[in-house]
Amino acid sequence: MAYHRLDGQRTSLVFDLRGAVPVCCYWGSRLADDLPLSAFDQLHWQPKPPAVLDAPVGLTLLPENGRGWWGQPALRGSRAGRHWSNAFTLAESDLGAAAVRFTLVDAAAQLTVQLRLDLDRVTDVLRQRCVLINTGTRDYHLEWCAAATFPLPPEVNEILMFEGRWAKEFGVRRQPFPTGALIQDNTRGRTSHAAFPGAVVGRQGFDESGGTVYGFHLGWSGNHRTIVERTSEGWRQIQLGERLMPGEVILGPGQRYLSPSAYACCAEGMNELSVAFHGYMRAHILPTQVARTPRPVQYNTWEAVYFDHDLTVLKALASRAAALGVERFVLDDGWFSGRTDDGRALGDWTPDPMKYPQGLAPLIDHVNRCGMTFGLWAEPEMVSPDSDLYRRHPEWALNLDPLPRATGRHQLVLDLSLPAVSDYLFDRLHALLVAHPIVYLKWDMNRDLTTAGHDGRPAHHDQVTSLYALIDRLRQAHPDVEIETCASGGARVDFEILKRTHRVWISDSNDALERQQIQRGFSLFFPPEIMGCHVGPTHSHTSGRTLGLDFRGITAFGGHLGLELDLRTLRRGEIDDLKALIAIHKAHRDLLHGGRHLRLMPLDPQRSGWGAVALDRREAIYALMQVETPAPGASLRVTLPGLAPQTPYRVKPLLPGVETRTARTPTPPWYAEGLLATGELLAKAGLHVALPNPASGMLLKAVAEET
Numbered sequence: 001m002a003y004h005r006l007d008g009q010r011t012s013l014v015f016d017l018r019g020a021v022p023v024c025c026y027w028g029s030r031l032a033d034d035l036p037l038s039a040f041d042q043l044h045w046q047p048k049p050p051a052v053l054d055a056p057v058g059l060t061l062l063p064e065n066g067r068g069w070w071g072q073p074a075l076r077g078s079r080a081g082r083h084w085s086n087a088f089t090l091a092e093s094d095l096g097a098a099a100v101r102f103t104l105v106d107a108a109a110q111l112t113v114q115l116r117l118d119l120d121r122v123t124d125v126l127r128q129r130c131v132l133i134n135t136g137t138r139d140y141h142l143e144w145c146a147a148a149t150f151p152l153p154p155e156v157n158e159i160l161m162f163e164g165r166w167a168k169e170f171g172v173r174r175q176p177f178p179t180g181a182l183i184q185d186n187t188r189g190r191t192s193h194a195a196f197p198g199a200v201v202g203r204q205g206f207d208e209s210g211g212t213v214y215g216f217h218l219g220w221s222g223n224h225r226t227i228v229e230r231t232s233e234g235w236r237q238i239q240l241g242e243r244l245m246p247g248e249v250i251l252g253p254g255q256r257y258l259s260p261s262a263y264a265c266c267a268e269g270m271n272e273l274s275v276a277f278h279g280y281m282r283a284h285i286l287p288t289q290v291a292r293t294p295r296p297v298q299y300n301t302w303e304a305v306y307f308d309h310d311l312t313v314l315k316a317l318a319s320r321a322a323a324l325g326v327e328r329f330v331l332d333d334g335w336f337s338g339r340t341d342d343g344r345a346l347g348d349w350t351p352d353p354m355k356y357p358q359g360l361a362p363l364i365d366h367v368n369r370c371g372m373t374f375g376l377w378a379e380p381e382m383v384s385p386d387s388d389l390y391r392r393h394p395e396w397a398l399n400l401d402p403l404p405r406a407t408g409r410h411q412l413v414l415d416l417s418l419p420a421v422s423d424y425l426f427d428r429l430h431a432l433l434v435a436h437p438i439v440y441l442k443w444d445m446n447r448d449l450t451t452a453g454h455d456g457r458p459a460h461h462d463q464v465t466s467l468y469a470l471i472d473r474l475r476q477a478h479p480d481v482e483i484e485t486c487a488s489g490g491a492r493v494d495f496e497i498l499k500r501t502h503r504v505w506i507s508d509s510n511d512a513l514e515r516q517q518i519q520r521g522f523s524l525f526f527p528p529e530i531m532g533c534h535v536g537p538t539h540s541h542t543s544g545r546t547l548g549l550d551f552r553g554i555t556a557f558g559g560h561l562g563l564e565l566d567l568r569t570l571r572r573g574e575i576d577d578l579k580a581l582i583a584i585h586k587a588h589r590d591l592l593h594g595g596r597h598l599r600l601m602p603l604d605p606q607r608s609g610w611g612a613v614a615l616d617r618r619e620a621i622y623a624l625m626q627v628e629t630p631a632p633g634a635s636l637r638v639t640l641p642g643l644a645p646q647t648p649y650r651v652k653p654l655l656p657g658v659e660t661r662t663a664r665t666p667t668p669p670w671y672a673e674g675l676l677a678t679g680e681l682l683a684k685a686g687l688h689v690a691l692p693n694p695a696s697g698m699l700l701k702a703v704a705e706e707t
């Protein structure tokens, strides 16, 4: 067969199988069913530019220097200085309606590659992996093996990538397409704050609602590399894969390397792209509990008490949390033996006898009696040099002795690939989960990896796979326990960790102003039900900024809601407002966490917002956030996308009282009874709300009127 196609709901891919290595000759909007694919014979005939090879080499699914491709190859490695330049030939194809497998052989280099592509025909998300097999008799030193090489059409000329740091995650950066290669490398040993493995490309000016865009993500919680390239001949490609250290993967005879999975999707506008990725995650990535059980409203002790654990205070906080409607109480850092501050005790996972003379049971019993479930913080991969564990087993820490064992937050990283270490951690956590009704672990990870070696060799890859194995083992033993992925906030967020975790602590910043950008960036790839959002203190602990409760509450409202503040400091009115916020959130969880999440595009650049539209479009909630004073000259009209065009909707403020507190001008008359307009008018003509204060927000609810 010369061509093969995969079709989703909205998109098609066509593979040209005539050459030595398959080529993806089309990836874009859905093609007509009966299209004669042989037309590509003529359509994609390539003129030969001057001063290139006599038989010019184009971009394939496995670009290889050995055939004369000058761009970035998909595979890099060598066998004692040989076999570094490859030329594979397609040996076998397994061509299904939703999946293709290509087996390619380079007989001279004694290597076999399998490319596995799976198209989810509901969401149009494509998953791709690569398997490399050493069929030779000597070791093969692998340097780079792209999980996937995706071709990009010639019209794309703008890239959106992410940048971040602690308390400032998921910032987006847009830039023109490079000539040559743009390489984003992450060597921090976790997905990282700095370089999230994701990108969106399109034609300059693409936005939430328009422009054909291609989105990419690598599901891997360790080192990674993204290569975006435009060759001087005009080929455009993006490769994603694991960033390997020298000597990290040496394949012995018969051994194989399985790359992480790369995910990709083509859509019209970034909202459609996000809806596709969210739908894919709900169906194929997230543990089933996330969709099955409403996401419980949480209380987290961190910013209320830090390391200062006192049973009486914690019980008082639990009682107050329960009275507000909280459903799960999470005891954060500070509960275990010797943990007086962040300088010690990681690894000694038994309750501190001074703070908890009778263990955790009295607190957990109290929490349960208040009608809440109990969750516990842990940072299993870490060890403090000042800990009993380290004194017993200094050899358990990753190291490249005699290089310095550099600490981060005063801690070192345990070598999880050592069975004794994994067994120890499993036993400690298992013992806690067996002894107590703990339904939730906040799994933290507070430092990047440096000098991460075992026996002098790089340990990054094994560390990640051993972490997955440890969590999987624990989940097998305790299938109902939910896990939060936290790494100083959002430094470990990706599709692979999320196959085994249920919530993300996306940032240590509870500052609701900072959170506008962080949550918006997060929502590009990840759905709101796993987005940990806490109402923090009035004075933000990470920024010192002072923000009112309405703004903090509305900012957290759409995600997996939580509270993280000293509840003893709340005033009467604040208690009532928080109670109302939580009750209204609970009443709308299905919509917020199961609908289509759309980012709004307000005309005022100082405004931000999102919508959650029910899948049947009978109702929707929109959040309008005024970040700063409205920009001069900007229109304050807002449009509400995503509703059924012909259906009339009644639109009203959702949180009673907030709409007037927010306003600096008289409120529109329709606030009381709601306005009535069709989905088409709301999306195209839009509406005005009262002129809002800076750092304020409001929620609108649209409900279809019975006709």
Ligand code: DGJ
Pocket (backbone or CB within 6 Å): 302, 332, 333, 377, 444, 446, 486, 487, 488, 489, 505, 507, 508
């Ligand atoms: C970093 C986390 O992101 C915080 O929420 C908190 O759990 C601290 N670690 C505890 O040390």
